[in-house]
Amino acid sequence: xxxxxxxxxxxxxxxxxxxxxxxxxxxxxxxxxxxxxxxxxxxxxxxxxxxxxxxxxxxxxxxxxxxxxxx
Numbered sequence: 001x002x003x004x005x006x007x008x009x010x011x012x013x014x015x016x017x018x019x020x021x022x023x024x025x026x027x028x029x030x031x032x033x034x035x036x037x038x039x040x041x042x043x044x045x046x047x048x049x050x051x052x053x054x055x056x057x058x059x060x061x062x063x064x065x066x067x068x069x070x071x
Contacts (some may be wrong), residue, residue, distance in 0.1 A: 005041060006061055013045075013067030021047040025064065029057070 011025045023045040031040035043059040 003038065003041075005043075007043065007064050007068070011064065011068065013064045014070040015047075015063075015067060016070070020070075021049070023047040023056070023059075023067070025059075026055075 005028050007025055009025055009027065013023055013025075015021045015023060024047070025043050025045050027044035029040075029042045029044060030038055031042075033039050041061065042057070043061070043064060044055065044057045045059050045064075046053050046055050048054070
């Protein structure tokens with residue numbers, strides 16, 4: 001499953017739901033098994049809520065892809 005991430009650090013996307021937020025990707029986490037194969041790829045993103053920075057460290061690629069289309 002060796003592949004490159006579709007989105008880069010700095011990409012902005014909008015969350016879905018009743019109160020959407022504009023999020024920014026700040027990091028990419030890759031998880032490998034003992035054989036050195038990529039088994040999981042997740043994005044770390046931030047958004048502002050009540051003047052505080054909220055960090056979400058488990059954002060999948062589909063969430064970002066759907067949100068980029070909404071911008």
